[in-house]
Amino acid sequence: MGMIAGDLAAAALAHWPVLARELGLDPASWRAAPLARREDGRVARILLRMEGPGGARLVMKHEARPEDPEKFAAAMAAHLAVQEVYARGVPEVLAFDVARRACVMAYLEARPLSGLLEGAPLAAQGALLSRAGAWMDGFHRALSGERRVFQPRHTLRFLRGVIAEVVSGERRVADPQRFLACAGAFCADQALYEGRETITAQTHGDLHLRNVVMDERRCWGLDFAGGRVVPVGHDIARLLGDYAILHAPKAAIPEGEVLPPEVQGAFFEGYGLVPAEDPSVQLLLRNRVLAEWWGLPAKAEDRGPAQARRWAGVQALAGRVFPGL
CATH class of the missing domain: 3.90.1200.10 (Aminoglycoside phosphotransferase (APH), C-terminal lobe)
Known part of the structure; x- marks a missing residue:
């Protein structure tokens, strides 16, 4: 798997194999590219564009800070509740891990x-x-x-x-x-x-x-x-x-x-x-x-x-x- 520099990116990529296998994907066949990040005294969050075989694309999100699994779980629950009734209005969450505060979503070519x-x-x-x-x-x-x-x-x-x-x-x-x-x-x-x-x-x-x-x-x-x-x-x-x-x-x-x-x-x-x-x-x-x-x-x-x-x-x-x- 291709790597990108930075401690926050490395922390996110450490969780990729678990989530990829949950989706039935070979984690080694995907490359990561930076998409967005926020890092300050309160929040450390990164989004990576994962590029796989055949031009497939996904987004991986990792929230290193705050270290609050309950808050992350609540955010995932809120997203999934909207996804259930308004699927066209949100990117699909495909997999998530509360303990790791990481998730994989469908990629959007959007700004x-x-x-x-x-x-x-x-x-x-x-x-x-x-x-x-x-x-x-x-x-x-x-x-x-x-x-x-x-x-x-x-x-x-x-x-x-x-x-x-x-x-x-x-x-x-x-x-x-x-x-x-x-x-x-x-x-x-x-x-x-x-x-x-x-x-x-x-x-x-x-x-x-x-x-x-x-x-x-x-x-x-x-x-x-x-x-x-x-x-x-x-x-x-x-x-x-x-x-x-x-x-x-x-x-x-x-x-x-x-x-x-x-x-x-x-x-x-x-x-x-x-x-x-x-x-x-x-x-x-x-x-x-x-x-x-x-x-x-x-x-x-x-x-x-x-x-x-x-x-x-x-x-x-x-x-x-x-x-x-």
Whole structure:
């Protein structure tokens, strides 16, 4: 078997023979090539493209850190639950080993939505997010919950706790006075989201832009985090909030809104389970801006390049969502 350099890759390849034999494959007849990796203080994860006889391709994933077999098992269970009811929307998991925190999946000739959006003009961004909306619509319908009255108090109770921690100094955030002004204005609008219905579904749990991949025709979801049955706005806000912070042209966003109207309209052309005006969507989109704010390091010198970019996006977006603050 061909080898690639690196301790993380070597750790992954050490598990390949067991998984290959489970699939009835000769492990020695396959070569490995790097596909993606993440390695920081919290996570060490690698994806390898395995190339075998006759041009066959598979993906092997290994999570070296965190060393948490229960979490890995939960992620596999979440993926398999979606695979059972929405097979066209996920890459097929072919084999996995919880103790080794490794799995083998079908190979997709696809790119992450994050990369496709990078530098794309507004119309192209809308077209991509319309496709992502259609994928999410199918996912939520496959594991739908019920129609219920949305309860904004749960989200806002947590936010008020964060506000109290910032005021007391227990929690540090960048530009705390502006954060408190924006968060206070948001809490004051609680009545706008009360007494209105939404729809629940089994959610992804971590639906950022890198966890949706596409080719020219199809779209798939990855790395299901075993989300709860909650209002669908949780997944929608996670995905569209990520877009608004990192990719949306801020000048195209009207004051008081989170998204350019063209992009919001395009997404909800693809996603039809709830409309753009759904209370869970509108509240959780705005809360996402604040959650990203309090989740970033307070000091500029403590932010890496990706965090610095996200911070710049949060600040620019906050100026549109909370005008005058």
